[in-house]
Amino acid sequence: MFLTLRVFLTLFGVSYAVGAAAQPDGVRNAGPARRTDRLGVMTEAPTATEAGRGTILVLNGPNLNLLGTREPEKYGTSTLADVEQLAMAAAEANGFTVDCVQSNHEGDLLDAIHGARGTCVGIVINAGAYTHTSVALRDALAAVQIPAVEVHITNVHQREEFRHHSYLSPVCSAVIVGAGVQGYKLAIDYLATAV
Ligand code: CA2
DSSP states (O other): HHHHHHHHHHHHHHHHHOOGGSSSSTTTESOOOOOOOOTTTSSOOOOOOOOOOOOEOOOOOOOOGGTTTSSHHOOOOOOOOHHHHHHHHHHHTOOEEEEEEESSSSHHHHHHHHHHTTTEEEEEEEOGGGGTTTTTHHHHHHHOOEEEEESSOOOOSSSOOGGGGSGGGGGSSEEESSSTTTTHHHHHHHHHHOO
């Protein structure tokens, strides 16, 4: 019974988490490799990590692709790739895999949130400037009903007044600001206690 159930889950898990061709542009799956046969069925027993607690969507919004290349005094020297690596390590340490998405386009971010329905157990979102403008992102997060953590690298409350308001905070389980890129790790560690 257990074996049958595991194979069933694996079939579906592979189809969404590993199939690179099925991923939209900008989506990178980062997690432990799975040993599967040509039909995608796991051929060896999974380790504790591979058995997995599911996938966390790590979503970065506009201009965050520039991390580490400009304004280091504000945003630090870590690149987006470093952040995604950090998130992957934090996820893996907690038995999750991550899907990392960055986009400068609001619609792509909406699609990624919608796509998390049924495939992701948690969301870490730094929506960049859309945080302060987007009712659409708030509605999407509310609609999918997946625990989400809002992250900002900088302490937005020490910055301009227009950054003090977030449309997303009321629909997120937690908000982490001003912890630098470590905020992504803190968000994943929190989700590990909450999902
Ligand atoms: O502090 C954060 O993480 C922000 O979400 C960053 C956004 C800003 O609009 C939010 O108010 C707070 C801006 C992201 C811009 O990222 C850059 C990174 C390096 C160089 C230039 C921009």
